[in-house]
Amino acid sequence: MSKVFSRGEVAKHSSEDDIWIIIDTAVYDMSRFIDMHPGGAFPILEYAGKDATDAFYGLHKQDVLIKYDRYKLGTIANEKPQIMFYQPGDISKVPYAESSAWMGYKSPYFNENHFKFRIAVRQILDGLKNEAREFEDSGERPSDKFVQKLGAAGLLAANIGPDAVQGFQLPGGVKPEEYDYFYEMIVHEEFARWACPGLGSGILGGMTISVPTVINFGKPELKAKILPLVLSGKKRMCLAITEPTTGSDVANIKTTAKLSSDGSHYIVNGVKKWITTGAFADYFSTAVRTDGGISMLLIERTEGVETKLIKTSSGSSAGTAYVTFDNVKVPVDNLLGVENEGFKVVLSNFNHERYIMLCGATMAARLVVEDCFKWANQRKVFGKRLIDQPVIRNKLAGMIAQLESMHNWLENLTYQMNHMDYKEQSIKLAGPLALCKYQMTRMLHHVSDDACQIFGGRAITKTGMGRNIETLQRTYKFSAILGGSEEIMADLGVRQALKYFPQNARL
Ligand SMILES: Cc1cc2nc3c(=O)[nH]c(=O)nc-3n(C[C@H](O)[C@H](O)[C@H](O)COP(=O)(O)OP(=O)(O)OC[C@H]3O[C@@H](n4cnc5c(N)ncnc54)[C@H](O)[C@@H]3O)c2cc1C
Numbered sequence: 001m002s003k004v005f006s007r008g009e010v011a012k013h014s015s016e017d018d019i020w021i022i023i024d025t026a027v028y029d030m031s032r033f034i035d036m037h038p039g040g041a042f043p044i045l046e047y048a049g050k051d052a053t054d055a056f057y058g059l060h061k062q063d064v065l066i067k068y069d070r071y072k073l074g075t076i077a078n079e080k081p082q083i084m085f086y087q088p089g090d091i092s093k094v095p096y097a098e099s100s101a102w103m104g105y106k107s108p109y110f111n112e113n114h115f116k117f118r119i120a121v122r123q124i125l126d127g128l129k130n131e132a133r134e135f136e137d138s139g140e141r142p143s144d145k146f147v148q149k150l151g152a153a154g155l156l157a158a159n160i161g162p163d164a165v166q167g168f169q170l171p172g173g174v175k176p177e178e179y180d181y182f183y184e185m186i187v188h189e190e191f192a193r194w195a196c197p198g199l200g201s202g203i204l205g206g207m208t209i210s211v212p213t214v215i216n217f218g219k220p221e222l223k224a225k226i227l228p229l230v231l232s233g234k235k236r237m238c239l240a241i242t243e244p245t246t247g248s249d250v251a252n253i254k255t256t257a258k259l260s261s262d263g264s265h266y267i268v269n270g271v272k273k274w275i276t277t278g279a280f281a282d283y284f285s286t287a288v289r290t291d292g293g294i295s296m297l298l299i300e301r302t303e304g305v306e307t308k309l310i311k312t313s314s315g316s317s318a319g320t321a322y323v324t325f326d327n328v329k330v331p332v333d334n335l336l337g338v339e340n341e342g343f344k345v346v347l348s349n350f351n352h353e354r355y356i357m358l359c360g361a362t363m364a365a366r367l368v369v370e371d372c373f374k375w376a377n378q379r380k381v382f383g384k385r386l387i388d389q390p391v392i393r394n395k396l397a398g399m400i401a402q403l404e405s406m407h408n409w410l411e412n413l414t415y416q417m418n419h420m421d422y423k424e425q426s427i428k429l430a431g432p433l434a435l436c437k438y439q440m441t442r443m444l445h446h447v448s449d450d451a452c453q454i455f456g457g458r459a460i461t462k463t464g465m466g467r468n469i470e471t472l473q474r475t476y477k478f479s480a481i482l483g484g485s486e487e488i489m490a491d492l493g494v495r496q497a498l499k500y501f502p503q504n505a506r507l
Contacts, residue, residue: 003027003074007051010076014049022051025079028071053083057378061465062086067130089123096400097370099189099362099407109411113174114182120172121190124153129194136196139316141280142203144233150203151233158187159208161352163215164231181355181417185410188359195367195468197475198315200360205318206238206277209353209483210285213239213296217337217345222298226283235282240272240299240323241346248488250287250294250346255325257288257297259332266290266297266335268304268328276482278321279309285336286325293340297330304328314475351430353483354437355417361440361479362407365447367468369399372454375465386454395450402443409436431496438489441480448473 005027013020019030021044030048034041039059047055062085065072084093091102101107102118125132128149135142150156154168161184165176174183191200207230214226229235246252255270268288278284284299299305305328307321337345373396376387386392413436416429451469452459458466459473480486 002072004077005074006077011049016045016048019044019048020073021047021049022053022076023056023065024053024081024083025076026065026081027073027075028068029073030071033068033071057083058380059465061467088126089119091119091122092370094370094373096373096403097366099366099411100404107411109182109415113172113178114186117170117172117174117183118186118190121155121158121187122193124155124171125190125194132194132196132199135202135317136194136199136315139198141319142199142317147203147233147236149233151231155187156204156207156233157231158184159191159204159356160211160215160231164211164227168231181414185359185414188356189363189366192360192363193367195364195471196315196317197364197471197478198318201276201314201318201320201478202280203277206236206275206281208356209276209349210237210239210283212349212352213285213336213345214298216348217296218298219333219335222334226298230283236277236280236319237283237285238275238277238281238319238321239349240275240278240284240286242274243271244273248485251343253287253289253294255286255288257290257295257330259291260329263332265332266330268297268299268325268330270325272323272325274310274312275307275321275323277319278323279307279319281307281319281321284323287342287346290339290342293342294346295339295342296336296345298334298336299325299328299330300334302328312478314478348426350484351425351433354433354489355413357479357483358406358410358413358433358437358440361444361476362403362410364472364476365399365403365406365444368447368451368472369396369403371466371468372396372399372451376454392454395454399447399450402446406436406440406443409439431493434484434489434496435493437479437484438486438493441476441486444472444476444479448476 007022010020010022010027017031019034021028021030030044034044037044043055043059092098095103101110128146131146135146154165154170157164157168158170162179162181165179168176170176170179191204194200211227211230214223218226230237241250241253243253243255245254255268255272257266257268259266268286270288272286282301284305286297286299288295288297304326306324306326309316310320310322312318312320376392376396377385379386413429413432417425420428452473455466455469458464459469462470484492
């Protein structure tokens with residue numbers, strides 16, 4: 001059982017080699033830690049024998065107390081902690097830190113099982129967060145063991161959607177047949193709470209955009225071979241379309257696939273650039289130029305395939321790669337869909353890719369809004385809390401209003417996805433998803449900018465209080481460029497709407 005002390009007893013431990021401090025009624029022995037304290041000895045010595053709660057929370061996140069729990073001696077007698085302590089799976093009580101259904105508002109979209117599911121997923125991912133952050137910070141390849149933990153929990157397939165989870169055991173006892181796009185939304189949001197965009201891309205980025213090409217266009221034997229390996233985390237997969245000279249204008253790709261004289265395989269030559277997860281990938285779902293047009297091939301990492309890591313603004317555990325295909329032999333059975341009709345395969349993926357990005361983006365913004373709200377409440381400058389300044393409240397208002405508008409649109413689109421078959425989705429949702437993505441990344445731009453101003457120096461410091469703010473301002477442009485850039489999204493959205501513009505409409 002934890003020991004109990006009086007404040008008087010703690011006060012006796014106030015010499016340089018015997019330092020106790022109190023943080024929200026918990027008593028810590030800092031004597032051995034003082035030399036390791038990243039902020040030096042001085043800030044600790046100032047509070048030797050005293051209550052350091054305000055000073056601690058002015059400089060550190062609560063995570064630090066969990067990390068250094070071993071220095072905790074006990075608690076102060078007859079006193080209750082005043083600060084909420086986060087437990088894995090907890091739903092935040094900070095206004096706007098969760099989407100409205102989780103803040104006690106009525107929702108037409110979510111049922112009891114969605115609530116159970118979010119808690120179960122959050123518990124699992126909270127349990128893996130420290131490990132996730134180690135990969136993010138080191139830039140290392142996410143280990144097989146780590147990825148396979150997600151696979152075993154059904155959380156790799158859960159990212160790909162209702163079709164992919166059939167046959168899996170899902171968190172919270174959710175049955176695969178009840179798994180709809182609102183469950184999928186929850187999964188993307190919960191992964192975004194790691195605030196590890198590099199690692200997230202390395203584990204999920206390549207997989208989520210490439211696996212559907214096999215599910216929807218692969219031959220049965222190819223599906224049977226590849227899907228169990230990738231969805232369990234035993235193998236990694238990516239989508240290779242972009243080339244050094246061809247980005248937005250996909251139709252201009254130059255990588256070639258020539259059919260061998262006996263018709264048994266293609267010979268692939270060419271290069272691909274910025275391929276997420278490519279550095280670790282075993283399989284590359286690849287756009288190639290065949291004799292009569294563009295085709296998609298599933299290429300295994302084999303002789304002639306080489307990958308080189310490209311460093312980007314997110315962590316290198318994204319595995320973003322430059323990929324070279326040098327006379328690579330690919331069996332004809334690895335053709336995805338029909339020869340020369342690969343463009344269909346490429347296009348088929350875009351709506352879902354954009355949907356995934358939208359879900360992650362709202363949660364990335366939400367984390368930042370939560371941190372800003374907390375920080376503005378606890379940070380005192382010129383003798384006042386930041387939240388007491390009207391200009392700071394005005395910034396928070398703008399952030400919240402933009403975030404909530406976007407999230408509500410996204411929930412509406414999720415509902416549409418639940419009630420439309422693939423064909424209807426393709427016709428009706430490509431435009432709204434593109435416009436939603438365009439507006440979402442504009443929202444990220446404004447939220448990130450205001451959050452930086454609220455956090456000051458901490459917003460541009462990688463570790464510590466501003467970690468989530470720094471991460472967003474460094475990486476939000478990924479969503480504005482990948483999966484269709486803002487300009488392309490805006491243009492697509494309006495062009496799609498124009499298709500249905502009544503020719504007889506007049507002002
Ligand atoms: C980190 C990272 C990961 C990526 N992952 C993958 C991956 O896994 N697989 C893959 O295949 N690709 C991937 N990409 C490629 C990505 O999809 C492309 O970067 C994107 O399509 C844009 O292409 P580009 O960079 O060549 O820009 P460009 O096509 O050269 O465009 C440059 C700018 O001009 C604007 N522009 C282009 N055309 C128009 C137009 N018609 N009207 C108005 N403005 C226009 C665009 O908005 C863009 O901002 C990745 C890229 C990065 C940076």
